[in-house]
Amino acid sequence: MRHRVVITGMGIVCPLGHDVPTMWNGLMTGQSGAAPTTLFDASTFPTTFDAEVKKYDPARFIKNMHLHKNGNRGSLFALGACAQACRQAGIDIETDAPADGIDRTRLGIYLGAGEGPAVTDAFFNAIINGWDSENHRMNWTQWTEAFLSRTAPMLELEQEPNMPSAHVALLTSARGITRNCLTACAASTQATGEAAMLVRHGKADIMITGGAHSMIHPLGVTGFNRLTALSTRNDSPTTASRPFSASRDGFVLGEGAAIVILETLESAKRRGVPILAELTGFGSSNDAFRVTDMHEEARGAVQAMRAALKDAGAAIDDIDYVSTHGTSTAENDSIETRAIKTVFGDRAKNVPVSSPKSQFGHLIGATGCAELITCIKAIEENILPMTMNLNDPDPALDLDYVPNKPRKAKVDTVMSESFGFGGQNNVLILRRFTE
Amino acid sequence: MSKRRVVVTGVGAASPLGLTSSDLWSGLLEGRSGSQTIRVFDPAAFPCRLAGEVPAYNIRDYVPKSYRKATKLMSRDIELSVIAADEAVKNSGLVTKASEAATVTVAPERFAISFGAGLISCDLDEIAPCVAMSVTDGKFDIRKWGKDGLQALTPLWLLKYLPNMLPCHVGIIHDIQGPSNTITCGETAGHIAVAEAAEMVARGDADAALAGGCEAKVNPIVMLRQCLLKRSAQNANDRPEQACRPFDAAAAGSVFGEAGGVLVLEELKFAQSRKAVIAAELAGTASSNTLNPEFTHLEADGKGLQIAIHKALQDANVRPDQIDLIIPTGTGIPADDKAEAAALEAVFGPALSSIHAWPIKSMVTHTGAAAGAIDLIAAVLAIRHGVIGPAKNFDRPADGCRLKIAAQMTKKDIRFALCCGYSFGGQTAAVVLKKYEESA
Numbered sequence: 001m002r003h004r005v006v007i008t009g010m011g012i013v014c015p016l017g018h019d020v021p022t023m024w025n026g027l028m029t030g031q032s033g034a035a036p037t038t039l040f041d042a043s044t045f046p047t048t049f050d051a052e053v054k055k056y057d058p059a060r061f062i063k064n065m066h067l068h069k070n071g072n073r074g075s076l077f078a079l080g081a082c083a084q085a086c087r088q089a090g091i092d093i094e095t096d097a098p099a100d101g102i103d104r105t106r107l108g109i110y111l112g113a114g115e116g117p118a119v120t121d122a123f124f125n126a127i128i129n130g131w132d133s134e135n136h137r138m139n140w141t142q143w144t145e146a147f148l149s150r151t152a153p154m155l156e157l158e159q160e161p162n163m164p165s166a167h168v169a170l171l172t173s174a175r176g177i178t179r180n181c182l183t184a185c186a187a188s189t190q191a192t193g194e195a196a197m198l199v200r201h202g203k204a205d206i207m208i209t210g211g212a213h214s215m216i217h218p219l220g221v222t223g224f225n226r227l228t229a230l231s232t233r234n235d236s237p238t239t240a241s242r243p244f245s246a247s248r249d250g251f252v253l254g255e256g257a258a259i260v261i262l263e264t265l266e267s268a269k270r271r272g273v274p275i276l277a278e279l280t281g282f283g284s285s286n287d288a289f290r291v292t293d294m295h296e297e298a299r300g301a302v303q304a305m306r307a308a309l310k311d312a313g314a315a316i317d318d319i320d321y322v323s324t325h326g327t328s329t330a331e332n333d334s335i336e337t338r339a340i341k342t343v344f345g346d347r348a349k350n351v352p353v354s355s356p357k358s359q360f361g362h363l364i365g366a367t368g369c370a371e372l373i374t375c376i377k378a379i380e381e382n383i384l385p386m387t388m389n390l391n392d393p394d395p396a397l398d399l400d401y402v403p404n405k406p407r408k409a410k411v412d413t414v415m416s417e418s419f420g421f422g423g424q425n426n427v428l429i430l431r432r433f434t435e
Numbered sequence: 436m437s438k439r440r441v442v443v444t445g446v447g448a449a450s451p452l453g454l455t456s457s458d459l460w461s462g463l464l465e466g467r468s469g470s471q472t473i474r475v476f477d478p479a480a481f482p483c484r485l486a487g488e489v490p491a492y493n494i495r496d497y498v499p500k501s502y503r504k505a506t507k508l509m510s511r512d513i514e515l516s517v518i519a520a521d522e523a524v525k526n527s528g529l530v531t532k533a534s535e536a537a538t539v540t541v542a543p544e545r546f547a548i549s550f551g552a553g554l555i556s557c558d559l560d561e562i563a564p565c566v567a568m569s570v571t572d573g574k575f576d577i578r579k580w581g582k583d584g585l586q587a588l589t590p591l592w593l594l595k596y597l598p599n600m601l602p603c604h605v606g607i608i609h610d611i612q613g614p615s616n617t618i619t620c621g622e623t624a625g626h627i628a629v630a631e632a633a634e635m636v637a638r639g640d641a642d643a644a645l646a647g648g649c650e651a652k653v654n655p656i657v658m659l660r661q662c663l664l665k666r667s668a669q670n671a672n673d674r675p676e677q678a679c680r681p682f683d684a685a686a687a688g689s690v691f692g693e694a695g696g697v698l699v700l701e702e703l704k705f706a707q708s709r710k711a712v713i714a715a716e717l718a719g720t721a722s723s724n725t726l727n728p729e730f731t732h733l734e735a736d737g738k739g740l741q742i743a744i745h746k747a748l749q750d751a752n753v754r755p756d757q758i759d760l761i762i763p764t765g766t767g768i769p770a771d772d773k774a775e776a777a778a779l780e781a782v783f784g785p786a787l788s789s790i791h792a793w794p795i796k797s798m799v800t801h802t803g804a805a806a807g808a809i810d811l812i813a814a815v816l817a818i819r820h821g822v823i824g825p826a827k828n829f830d831r832p833a834d835g836c837r838l839k840i841a842a843q844m845t846k847k848d849i850r851f852a853l854c855c856g857y858s859f860g861g862q863t864a865a866v867v868l869k870k871y872e873e874s875a
Contacts, residue, residue, distance in 0.1 A: 044581030067728045105723065105742055115554050115619075124575035127559060127566040138563055140655060144480035147656070153663040157730060157859060160554050161598070161619040166860040169724040175742050178724045178862050179627050182552070182619040183599045190616060194631065201638060218577060219557075222585045223593030284640070286615035288543065288606045291508055291594055300612065303544060307640075421594065422603035424615060 005196045006268050006433060007276045009091070009261035010373050011084025013077040015051035015254050016360045018060070019084055023370075024377050026359065027385050028406050032238035033360045034252050039216050040120070047230040049237035050216050051254035051361030053077060064094050068167050070154040072116025077257035077366070078164040078212035079171055085208065086172060089261040090273045093171050101271065106205040108176030110195035112187025113164035113257075114213035114365035117220065122150035124218075164212045164257070176204045182365065184420030185325070187211050188258060189368025193282035193426055195262055205267045212257035213365030224253060229329060241362075242389035243326035243355040244333050244401045251327040254361025258369035260376075275433045277376050281312025287423025294331055294419065298339035304425035305343045305415065312429035314413060316344050319351055319429075321384055321409070323371045323416040326355025327362055332419065337397045352409065354402035358388035368418035372428060375414040379432050384409050440875060441633045443868070444711040445527025445699035446812045447519040447647075450799055451487030451692045455522055459799070459809070460816045463824040464844060468676035468798050470690045476655050483667035485675045486653045487692020487800025489515060497521045499533055502608055508591055509604060511651035512555050515695030515805070516601040517608065520645055524609060527699035528711055529643060532610035539610070540709050547613040547641035548606055549632035550697075551624025551648030551804040552598035556656045562588065601649055613641045618804075621858030622764075623722070624648050625696060625807025626866050630720035632700050642705040647808035649695035661691050664731050664859065666768055679801070680828040681765030681794035682772050682836045689766040692800030696808030698815070715815045718851070718869040719751025725861040732770050733857055737778025740764075740863040744782045744855055747865035753851050756786040758867075760817055760852040761838070762810045765794025766801055769833060775857070776836045791845060792838040793817070797827040807856045811866060814852040818870050821848050 012019065015033025016026030026033075033051035042048045058076045059065050061083035068079060083093055091107070092098035130143025157163065165180045177198055183190050188211025195209035215224070224230045231250035233240035241252040268275055285307065287300035294301070309316065324336055341348045356374045363370050374385050383406050390403035412432040419425050448455065451469025452462030462469070469487040478484040494506045494514045498521075509517065524531055530540040565587045569580035594600060599617040606615055614635050618628040625648025632646030652658065661667040668688030671678035680686040706713055723746070725739035733740060748755060763775055780787055795813055802809055817823055823845045832838070848870075855865040 041577050042581065044578045045585065046581075105746065109724070121575070124566055124569075124580075127563050128570055128573070128575055130559075131563050131567045133567060136564070138476070138560055140477040141480040143559070143655065144659060147659060148663070151663070153660075153665075154730075156660045156663055160621055160860055162621045162624075162858060162860040162862055163730075165620075165862065166724075166730055169861055170726060170728060173726060175723045175726075175739065177722050178620070179618060179631070179722065180620050180862075181616050182597075183615070183617050184597055194616065197634065197638060201634070203634075218580065222580075222588065223596075225585060226588055226590045226592050227594070228590075284614035284616075285544070286548065286602070286606045286612055288610050288612045290607070291505060291600065291603055292591065303612065420599065421597060422599045423606070424599060424603075 001202060003200050003202060003264040005199045005262050005279045006265050007260050007279060008263055008268050008273045009085035009089030010376060011081035012258045012370055012373055013053055013056060013080045014256035014360050014363060014370055015053055018056055018080060020373060027356060030388060033254060034237035034240060040218055042221060045221055046225045046232050048234045051252050052216060053256050062094060067170055070158050071167050072158045073214040074113055074116055074212040075164040075167045079167055081257040081259040082168050082171055082208060085259040085261050090271055104173050104175040106176050107174045108204040108207045109165050109168050109174050109178045110191045110207055110209045111165045111180045112191035112211035112365050113161055113180055114182060115161045116159040117217035119151045119155050120218055122147055126150060168208060172208060174208060183424040184422055185364055186368060186418040186420035186424040186426045187365035189418035189426040189428060190284060192369055192372060193284060193428055196279045196282055199262050199264055206263040208259060209262055210259035210369035211366040213363060214255035215364050216253055216255050239389045241328045241358045243328040243358050243387055244394060244397050245390055246392045246394040248328045248333060250329055252361040254363045256363045256366050256370060258366050258373055260369060277379055278431045278433045280431045281308040281429030283307030283311060283427045285425045289423055294335045298335045300423055300425040301339035301419055302342050304427045308427035308429050314429055316347055318413045319415050320411045321378060321414045322351055322353040323375050323414060324353050324355045325417050325419045326357055337399055340399060349399060352384050352400045352402050354385050354387040356385050372416050375416050375430050378411045378414060382408060382411050439637050440703040441636045441700050441717045442703050442706050442713045442871060443698050443715045443815050444701050444706050444713060445523045446815055447522030447526055447697045448809060448812050449489050449515050449518040450694040450809060451489060452799060454490060454492055456812055463795060463798055463813060466825045466827045468827060469692060470675045470678055470800050472675055475653055482662045482669040484672045485678050485690045486658060488653050489693055498608055499535055508595055510555055510595040512649055513601050513604050515651055516550060516605055516649035519649060519695035519697040520605045523697040523699050529699060533608050541643045543610045543612040545613055545642040546611045547632060547635045547644035548602045548611045549616045549628045549646050550601045551618045551628035552601050553650035553804040555596045555598060556654045557596050559655060620862040621860050622803050622806055623856035623858045623862050623864045624804040626856045626864035627722055629698060629811055629866060633717045636700055636702050643701045645697055646700050647697035648804040650802060650804035651693040652691045652803045653693050658691060667691060677828055679767040679797045681767045681797055682833050682838055682840060683829050684831040684833050686767045686769050686833060689768050689801045692802045694802035694805035694809050696805050696812050698811060713871040715818045716869040716871050719747045719867040721746030721750055722862060722864040725863060731859050733774035735774055737774040740775060740855060740857050741778035741781045743863040743865040747867050751867035753867060755783045758790055758851045758853050759849040760823055761790055761792040762814050762854045763792055763794050764856045765796055772833060773835055776838060780837060788837050788839055790839060791823050792840050793823050793826060810854040814854050814868050818849045818852055818868060822846055
């Protein structure tokens with residue numbers, strides 16, 4: 001038996017705001033989440049800005065903060081986003097006696113959540129204490145003593161990528177199928193897609209899914225800077241993320257969490273909760289090409305897009321809008337454009353495509369589900385999010401990127417794409433719900 | 436349309452017991468222990484100085500010539516996955532791009548991969564010289580790091596440590612263009628990755644899949660973390676082989692180690708069409724959660740694990756008394772072993788005392804994200820050979836443990852085997868394997 005999979009709740013904590021209405025208002029009014037880095041002293045890094053979640057207080061959403069006191073940034077973002085989504089979907093949280101009539105063993109969790117940051121002081125200073133400069137090697141005894149004196153067991157445990165899911169489990173008492181995947185920038189799209197498969201095939205009635213991630217810490221920014229993946233437009237953070245522009249020079253690192261509630265149509269009807277949209281298609285593929293680059297002809301991206309369309313039983317003519325991965329890197333935006341042209345053929349120039357990353361930045365593991373939420377809103381409001389900062393179009397990139405202002409349009413069916421380092425391609429199809 | 440059945444046609448393992456699955460199997464049957472004093476770094480100041488290390492290898496022997504250059508981008512976790520995948524593919528008889536043969540036996544876009552991976556810690560020896568450039572008055576100076584230390588780090592540094600680089604490299608070597616996922620659920624990631632790969636095949640998104648888990652835990656930070664969390668045995672540094680004692684009254688913690696374990700899963704008809712030898716059928720899977728605010732341990736009643744086991748048996752359509760072999764998590768951490776025994780007892784009831792349980796971490800050590808895959812490979816081999824190996828370090832049952840754990844090798848026709856696992860953090864999982872029979 002194949003169940004229809006519907007979305008009944010959503011929640012977000014991102015650089016544009018700590019709930020869906022605030023985020024959406026930010027997108028519609030041309031706000032940017034980018035600003036100079038405050039989470040650590042990045043003044044000498046190649047990139048000195050990012051898109052941070054500012055002034056976030058998880059206690060706005062949850063009562064039992066003592067259960068989550070060691071939670072890393074990603075876990076705390078996940079809790080806020082999850083609480084919002086559960087409230088909307090009528091799922092009781094923070095209670096040992098839920099009265100929502102949901103069988104907890106049929107309520108699962110699938111996040112694409114990332115690792116938490118290392119304890120900066122312990123990580124770096126223990127190495128300094130352990131470094132034997134004369135012999136140019138580590139003295140592990142000295143390192144061990146220094147490390148042990150600078151960290152705490154729970155701070156180490158909280159770095160594990162499965163911890164956001166552990167916190168969400170405590171919040172919701174979910175006892176169904178639980179997974180976490182970490183496929184770089186495609187993680188929460190993949191999690192949402194696989195969670196949809198679990199619901200479709202009857203392995204769970206309801207799945208809490210999405211992602212949470214913050215790589216805004218010294219080692220995270222170091223890694224991306226060394227790859228030259230980040231924009232270095234330090235004099236103008238808010239215009240740095242400029243997907244599909246000729247002058248694009250890299251992505252703007254963001255952070256956050258995005259959660260949606262997926263459930264069978266039968267379950268949603270039985271519980272009488274409003275249905276926000278239907279998730280009809282999922283396509284996933286692997287480039288199997290190179291560790292460092294996307295396939296020149298977008299082989300994997302094209303395969304994932306076609307697989308998602310086929311899975312949804314949709315034709316290219318059905319797609320009203322494509323929410324791109326659109327990172328603002330030279331490589332992604334060209335190859336993604338090529339993929340859209342290959343899949344959509346003559347129709348490519350008539351399908352509006354855009355990138356909310358131009359406003360909230362790249363939330364890494366959390367980004368795919370955050371963008372899925374913008375797609376739900378696009379369907380709900382019949383408005384397309386824009387690609388901001390698109391003032392000098394790349395002549396080689398000639399699609400309709402919805403430049404610089406949102407656009408009214410009839411939006412019924414949407415494709416949302418995520419592509420990750422290592423050739424991870426994941427694509428979802430979302431449709432306005434009709435009986 | 437009848438359900439697509441998923442079978443196991445190949446296995447590969449690089450573990451502390453050796454570089455192949457035959458080494459693993461013979462080690463297990465001999466009751467050999469891979470636990471020893473840590474050699475890759477000096478553990479003198481560690482509360483637990485023991486680990487299971489994979490024997491020496493040359494990674495260039497495991498990749499096609501054209502891919503040798505890329506081995507520079509491989510962290511040890513990636514290397515272990517490449518080694519295990521190489522054996523698993525050869526063992527299954529599948530022909531992939533890696534063999535450099537003219538024709539492959541599985542279409543790249545119908546080939547999937549799902550691996551469990553750990554939180555890969557960077558190589559401290561590699562980053563240390565860069566950190567050493569970034570010091571003022573004996574302390575880390577982040578401004579110097581941004582200017583000098585960072586610039587001295589190899590440009591592709593980050594790509595060595597992303598968990599999805601395991602399936603990425605293996606996917607390139609074997610040309611796997613179907614779905615690719617990386618499960619990061621701590622120590623039960625291997626079980627869950629295999630479950631998901633089986634779903635990809637069962638729902639028709641692939642005809643064959645590489646599934647498993649790999650983690651190189653013997654890194655100073657990772658090992659010290661286990662000490663900090665008081666999960667590793669700290670009382671047996673002079674007796675490495677006796678340190679890990681699952682379900683034993685004298686247990687005092689686990690010994691952690693490294694491994695890569697990979698299984699080849701195929702849709703039954705696809706496997707039959709290429710006349711593959713079918714080692715076992717993947718009959719059922721499930722997972723759940725522990726709800727314990729402590730995070731580091733199971734609930735005392737093992738409820739989250741109990742739900743996963745119960746649901747996996749349901750999924751496999753099998754009664755508890757039909758199970759012939761249980762490979763439990765059995766870490767040697769007393770509170771967790773006790774909770775796991777309670778979970779098993781809650782599912783199996785009195786039948787538990789007549790079902791063979793074979794905890795293998797006393798020999799293989801606890802290999803984290805690889806552990807589930809290693810357990811499943813041991814179960815596949817037990818089904819195939821009709822043999823359950825001896826338990827090691829089980830002299831006197833821990834209080835409340837009513838598992839049937841045998842100190843000697845047992846010959847037995849195994850129709851159904853159960854493997855279960857859990858992670859710090861709370862995820863639990865269970866997988867049921869079945870001896871292959873023509874009728875479902």
